[in-house]
Amino acid sequence: MKFLGNLSWDAIPWNSPLPLIAGGGVIAICIAIAAWIVLAGHLPYLWKEWITSVDHKRIGVMYILLGLVMTLRGFADAILMRTHQAYAYRADGYLPPEHFDQIFTSHGTIMIFFGAMPLMIGLMNFVIPLQLGVRDVAFPTWNSTSLWLTAAGALLVNISLVVGVFSRAGWLPYPPLSELEFSPDVGVDYYLWALLISGVGTLVTGINFVTTILKMRAPGMGYLRMSMYCWTALASNLLIVAAFPILTATLVMLTLDRYLGFHFFTAAGGGNMMMFINLIWAWGHPEVYILVLPAFGIFSEIISTFSNKPLFGYRSMVIATLGICIISFLVWLHHFFTMGAGGTVNAAFGIATSVIAVVTGVKVFNWLFTMYGGRIHYKTPMLWALGFLVTFVIGGMTGVLLAVPPADFLLHNSLFLVAHFHNTIIGGVVFGAFAGIAYWFPKAFGFRLHEGWGVAAFWFTIAAFYAVFIPLYMVGLLGMPRRMQHYDMEMWRPFILAAMVGIFLFGVALICQVIQLVVSIRQRERLRDETGDPWSGRSLEWATPSPPPIFNFAVQPTVYGEEPYWELKRRAIASQQNEGRYEAIKLPRNNATGFVTGFFASVIGFAMVWKIWWLAILGLVAAYAVFVWYAWRDIPEEKISAEEVARIDRAHRKSRAEWLARHSEKGNMA
């Protein structure tokens, strides 16, 4: 038995320059950033204030950073695929098949698990406790642990770029291809351990937010006074709690097959491959609603705020949200209508799928009626919301088309399907994330994002989206399957070329986003938000300064209605200016538990991929030691004195009063 298991110098892809150069570049950038942090003396600050932070706002920001970086990584894969297919007409293209297969697998895996999920969870982290009017989530240290477990999974996926290979079995590793017999290398193992580790992190997030939303709300905030974003976040986290354990169980079964010769999904020994496909989609379909429900909530907040109206049909919106939450568990079979379930079963699942469109339609009409008669402000977040409405409806309609089993038999595994789910995920989740970031950025950092560059980013993104995916819809209808390394059909070529042009438009949109961030930071004094309420918002997060103090609210707010902050403003801005009775606030102490857990999880994952058993055991023992160390602490909380709270709150009141003195009251409170 070798000391380093199966790991050797052969694991580095010396003879394929592309991953080597990309990986080398990334490593160089990471080393440069790390060196700058250490040399400039930022490390203690970073360690004390961010890495070990248990503050939900900072954890949220770190989640979003992780999501943005990994989305960039997944986008690089997308550029490779689109340009490769443009070359690969009656030719081999520039990516050999085993590399092309890794690219589409890592694109899907990264975008869903390490792009979209961290973006959505990050926004929830930042916003939900503020909207509930409380100081933090229910389990702050677990929250930090969730973040670092997710980061550990992302790290493993990125390590596979340089050390070994990544999975070639698609973003959901269907057996028997993913079994040891047909994928003997470490690719699928990287996939499995990355997802097992980050899956635990996501599950803990779900538990944390369900508990927070159900058990920790400001006094007076009954269920039907929560903001719509809190409702959709609740539904999304309920789905996480109910669905992610299925993913973990399924991946554990595949891991047992690959490591210990079990026969869950193998062709031999009585294994059942269809069971994998059923189990993975029993998680996989709820997963798409885990992603899109919070986005629905973000759009509800934005459309109501920028229409200067309360949300239309609040209760029907709550019912629709919970309806989606339940029905999302009853439709999984529509992902494999073609796999022999029979006409009756297919019909039942096709109908259930169409029913989800009805419930989602309720939401779309509610958003439209919210805008109807409102005074609409076309700021960047609202543009994203409008772009979402149009784009998502198209995605929904192609989804209903795919829900009809006979049509699905023609379109299954075609680029039409690929265009459909990108239509809903980009049009829903990605637009939602960008809208949410633009909307809550001033709350998080105290200054707004530059409007002009935001508008440019929006228009380039939406143009790029249609330029890529309308051709893919069409070429899908012409019969082009997904995941083709090369092809000979002349009629497909123009559409693939058009899609390549679109992906470059996405690149332009990305550059706009980067410029927007740089320009906004440079002009932050001009863009500063002194009031804490830059958009004339309606929920509680706008009642506290931007950025909020560590304790969120100097005095715990009391809620009397559905739109608590609007209510406060409507009744008397003066009453907000009365100081409350300040009390000392207890907050959980920052600690390194989450980071250390994430570190050992990465070590265990890497050791298991390469079968370095001693290292895996060492990692487990270390993880247990961390648990004992954490359990043994005596003082888990620290106190912020009443004087300190008063000092911080008075400074905010002063700046707000100055702002009010400078502006007419009418302009502000319209």
Added chain:
Amino acid sequence: MTMIEAPTTAHGRPVDPYRLGRTDLATGHGEAGPASERVIIAFGFWIFLLSDIVMFSAFFAAHAVLQTATDNGPTGRELFDPSRVAIETGCLLASSFTCGLSAVATNARNLFWTQAALLVTGLLGLAFLGLEAHEFSGMIANGVGPDRSAFLSSFFALVGLHGAHVGVGLLWLGTMMAQLFVKGFGSILYRLICFNLFWHVLDIIWVAIFTVVYLIGEGR
């Protein structure tokens, strides 16, 4: 506290600020503010246990699908030893009872009896694990391990997952007993509550395993 009076009508009823037709702004719908730490911790732990039950249910489903997929190998009737399973069940049920007794002693803040009840709980759990390990090792030694057939794969995975939970529970229990010994009740009261919930849920899952795996498996 910033005290702001709720807007009310002359009759003291809250008004509907947006004329949306809602006048039900009454208390009693979760409006009492954040729950106590004890409630939050126990509630969160219950949510975790529910997620754990979902994970087990996936393994139960797999076992139900694969129960007859013996690949011409031995069936449950040939492999299972009812008397050993009965003793295992007895150990686990008894340990659940003593775990409950530890909660009674904790409520009375009696350190000695808490520790004693937890010790008996742990020993019974160990006995259960030992019997299960004996069963597993015997089967593997006879060449009917998890790689023999899909039926045995699902059997070892499901029963082994429960066993792994018991093992982790014992580690947790030992850590808490050490902490109780050094520091007294102090800060781990809520953790004792969580452990009680955990242990009882493992019992519930065992009852399902007893029925689905062993009783139904005997009949196959």
